[in-house]
Amino acid sequence: MRKYFLSIVVIVCGVSVTTIYRNRNENLTAKVFSIAKNIQEYTFGKPEITVNKAIITDFFKKYPEIKKYQYHVNAVYKKRNYKSIWYEDNRIIDLASMLYAKVNQLEEDGIDSKFPCQDKIEGILDTKSITANPSETDTELLLSSMYVFYAKKVFFGIDNEKIRKIGWFLPKKNNSYDSVLDSLLTDPNSLNEDNKNMLGQYYKLRGFLKIYRQIEKNGNWNHIATDTAVKLYKPNDSSKTIGQIRQRLNVTGDLKQDSKSNVYDNELMVGVLKYKKRNGYQPNYLITNWQVQRMNLPIQKYIQAITVNMERCRWMDPELTNANESIFINIPAFQLVYTKNGHTELESSLLVGKNISETVVFSSYVTSIVFSPYWNIPQSIVENELTQAVFGDKDYLAKHNMESTKEKVRQKPGGKNPMGLVKFMFPNPNDIYLHDTPSKSLFEFNYRALSHGCINMDKGKELAQLLLKNDPEWSIERITDAMKGEKETTYMLKNKVSIYIGYFTTRVDDKGDIHFYEDIYDKDEKLASLITQE
Numbered sequence: 001m002r003k004y005f006l007s008i009v010v011i012v013c014g015v016s017v018t019t020i021y022r023n024r025n026e027n028l029t030a031k032v033f034s035i036a037k038n039i040q041e042y043t044f045g046k047p048e049i050t051v052n053k054a055i056i057t058d059f060f061k062k063y064p065e066i067k068k069y070q071y072h073v074n075a076v077y078k079k080r081n082y083k084s085i086w087y088e089d090n091r092i093i094d095l096a097s098m099l100y101a102k103v104n105q106l107e108e109d110g111i112d113s114k115f116p117c118q119d120k121i122e123g124i125l126d127t128k129s130i131t132a133n134p135s136e137t138d139t140e141l142l143l144s145s146m147y148v149f150y151a152k153k154v155f156f157g158i159d160n161e162k163i164r165k166i167g168w169f170l171p172k173k174n175n176s177y178d179s180v181l182d183s184l185l186t187d188p189n190s191l192n193e194d195n196k197n198m199l200g201q202y203y204k205l206r207g208f209l210k211i212y213r214q215i216e217k218n219g220n221w222n223h224i225a226t227d228t229a230v231k232l233y234k235p236n237d238s239s240k241t242i243g244q245i246r247q248r249l250n251v252t253g254d255l256k257q258d259s260k261s262n263v264y265d266n267e268l269m270v271g272v273l274k275y276k277k278r279n280g281y282q283p284n285y286l287i288t289n290w291q292v293q294r295m296n297l298p299i300q301k302y303i304q305a306i307t308v309n310m311e312r313c314r315w316m317d318p319e320l321t322n323a324n325e326s327i328f329i330n331i332p333a334f335q336l337v338y339t340k341n342g343h344t345e346l347e348s349s350l351l352v353g354k355n356i357s358e359t360v361v362f363s364s365y366v367t368s369i370v371f372s373p374y375w376n377i378p379q380s381i382v383e384n385e386l387t388q389a390v391f392g393d394k395d396y397l398a399k400h401n402m403e404s405t406k407e408k409v410r411q412k413p414g415g416k417n418p419m420g421l422v423k424f425m426f427p428n429p430n431d432i433y434l435h436d437t438p439s440k441s442l443f444e445f446n447y448r449a450l451s452h453g454c455i456n457m458d459k460g461k462e463l464a465q466l467l468l469k470n471d472p473e474w475s476i477e478r479i480t481d482a483m484k485g486e487k488e489t490t491y492m493l494k495n496k497v498s499i500y501i502g503y504f505t506t507r508v509d510d511k512g513d514i515h516f517y518e519d520i521y522d523k524d525e526k527l528a529s530l531i532t533q534e
Contacts (some may be wrong), residue, residue: 199318
């Protein structure tokens, strides 16, 4: 069949040449070549779209407003030997329209941004458009640029170099633009589903972003009046403020209904406890003016908290949640969670670094446990505090169970040692440890950014028991004996345990409740500003 049509092409073209030679009729020549072209396209299909590095370079000279996507666009085509991505059987594939729809709905992902060539894409995909469309090659590269734009905004977020500058050293996902595109081409419907390339927490936060934007739209985020003469509110109190708090807790879902009562009754007590648990407060019925002031933050602040934490989720490798055994520390929540085989085995309250000695965001592996540890006092504390104390009292070190060696000053094991009775070691350049503390009363405070940078926990013994649960060398009795504060004992774990120290001011728990924590290091505002610059 193809030989037959090819023969026709040759004959027609031959007739064309003869006619041209004899009559020099340009109109007839154009018509003949047009017929030949149509026959060729009918027989073989349209020629494949040609893309190469030079064409890509010329394209971005033509569209400088999207030039920043050139590197990744070229990388995607290089992986595919510069073959067309968006055309199949001479038509644009459905994924292009689906992707364009998602680009038009970026606000659902907490992103206030627009693809610079969005109008051109609209013209390409709108069959009723009367606007002159770009060439097929330009269309191909515009669609690829739109994909890179979307993937960067939604799947990848801010570049590694920038997030490291703001102090984020957790491992970032290893997915590439090419691998994500492969998965979308294989299953286009995954674009509208929870994507496996994203942390599950991302989609939970996205659901609450929609809820809080609806609250904003409803206009019922009312200001709560405060009386400076009243330091706190307790059960059975009656006040206009109580009624306003009740209304707010109904809006946030902590109360199922608003009875309009100004009396702090049993119903409100239940709502207050739920609210406090969601906001990192001690579980009691007292409502302080400080807590009311936090309730009075504009709804936009809560929305911003959700969006910046969605951004943090974009950086995270979803495989982190699949680890057999791991410790995750959330600095603003003052909380440690130990999981094993997908189940939470332990939750512990924490003390973290003060503003001037922030606990660093990074990851490592717990390699050893030190029972009844010495405290090797940091040189900064020696210089700024101990030197003056010893100058005033020559016996200061002995009185505080400390000793001085050639290289350092350390405090001996014991009940008053700031390291407590157990310490968990993980390699890091910041000399940060996770350890017990004798100052258990500090865990009763709502605000617990009180350390010099290390992480103090209130359930050190329980964590040690869990980490050594399947180790025949360490019975509960032996652990108890090693924690008497008499002699330092170091034990190297047979299996290292992943530890992640993160900073999330908002999260959704397994029950589906959203938690908000105070931004103790003022990182949210900085990140929000960085996002707008992208």
